[in-house]
Amino acid sequence: MTTNNNAKTMCFGKRSYKGISCSLLLDLRNVRSDQLREIDHKREFSLMCRVGYLRKSSALQLDRQYTLFRWEEICDAEMRRSKKAEAERNSLNNLLDYLISMCRDLADSDDGFSFDGFRKKYFGLGEENQKQYNVYSLWKQYAEEKTAGTARSYLNARNRFIADMGQRVKFSDIDRDLIERWKSELIDRGVSIPTINNYLRIFSIVLNEAERRFLLPAGSVKHLFHGVMKSDGSNRRKEYLKVEEWQQLWKYYVENEDDAHSEALGLFLFMYLANGLNMRDLLELRYDSYYYSTGGRELRFVRAKTRERAACEVEIPILPELRLIINRFNKYHGAKEKENALVFPYLKKAVSEIDKLKIVQAANYRVRFGVSMVAQQLGMRVNRLSATWARHSFATNLAQMGVDRNYISWAMAHTDNSITGTYIDNYSYEKMTEYNSMLLHGGTAENTASIAENNASIAENSRIKAMRLLENMSRDEIEELLKNLSR
Secondary structure, eight states: OOOOGGGGGOEEEEEEETTEEEEEEEOOTTSOGGGGGGSOTTOEEEEEEEEEETTEEEEEEEEEEEEHHHHHHHHHHHHHTOSTTHHHHHHHHHHHHHHHHHHHHHHTSSSOOOHHHHHHHHHHHHHHHHHHOOHHHHHHHHHHTSOHHHHHHHHHHHHHHHHHHOSOOOGGGOSHHHHHHHHHHHHHTTOOHHHHHHHHHHHHHHHHHHHHTTSSOTTOGGGTSTTTSOOOHHHHHTOOOOHHHHHHHHHHHHHOTTOTTHHHHHHHHHHHHTTTOOHHHHHTOBOOHHHHHTTSSEEEEEOTTTTTTOOOEEEEEOOHHHHHHHHHHHHHHTOOOOTTOBSSGGGGGOOSHHHHHHHHHHHHHHHHHHHHHHHHHHTOSOOOOOHHHHHHHHHHHHHHTTOOHHHHHHHTTOSSOHHHHTTOOOOOHHHHHHHHHHHHHOOOHHHHHHHHHHHHHHHHHHHHHHHHHHHTSOHHHHHHHHHHHTO
16 A cells, blocks of 8 residues: 555644644554555554643544544545545544543643543543433433424334333443344334334434443444445335326315315325425415515425525425315315415414424324325225325426426425536426426426426536536646546
């Protein structure tokens, strides 16, 4: 392996406080500089924290390990502020912040800072936290710091863990075998793959928090779940109804106004035709100022799931079918259209976040039961449906009819389309109506030609804007971009 001769001094970040400095580097004290080029590229070295104070320094070996190549790659990415190894760099920065905070506490104490005091504080912190927390108490506390909906998911996973694994699991018991045993127990109980993955994901987040608090060795958690969570994407992708099946449901809805399941079916159809809304977003739709500014032609929403980290406003064209559903709902519930009122006022009396969560769950159950009963009556190929089928169907049906994927991503308020989002403007009412109308009426020759023309226009605009971006980039930035694209 060829490596940099400066690897012995290559450090990651630096934090200072009142003359005390902390930095992270590999422990290469037993490796001569002339041996660096001959080291096995798979050999790992321990991470250490170098603390400097009053022209003296002390090294504290940590529990993480890296190869020379990986360490150089991380340090180089940190200096360039690129997105490479971002998760690992965030973890190292958090560790550095934690270490300098201990130095700060010691420096501000009556005894002042000393290397010996720093070592005692570091190694004693895990023991102190072990007395305060166990697996279950940390899990509960961490859950209670989340929003109501997320907290409920975390506590449900905790209850499932207790039911399957008991209440005697210690941090020292946590290893790959324990996680595999819990997974096997969940499979034996008939728990679905998506639910199992969700439980394991929550458990991994709690264990990462335990690692951050020195309850588990640093760097130990990332290897525990590798390959344990299995993708169920192929099955989830099949959870959609074809346009012809939606036409069946729409026909039933129009012809059976007094059916016991008409309201549930109406909400299901609304979610499908309104950009694949989920139940929470549907029940939060309002007749806001934007609605009136468009002459009642469009509704607007910000996806509840991502609004805290990426508030993306999305407009929904009110198709004639959506207007019919709204009018029928208002007729049976005596609801009226007025400024800032909820379109479907289920959440009107909800006071707390818990209240909203319960109402949304009840509405999801009502839709799942009602639509499944209608599907059975119609003899459809699928007779167990849920609200998520509406969202999957919106994306799949438009994609299969050749609609621009940028539109689909934007309409569903996805947050991972940031690059294409810089190339395109919001879609006009006419274009949104054209696309969403295809959800029930399919693609005609006329709108298929329009879609092809629109996609070609977007591609050309994207190419022009991409060229302008490249013209303003440095040579190093272009090389970094090409490396990422070749992966």
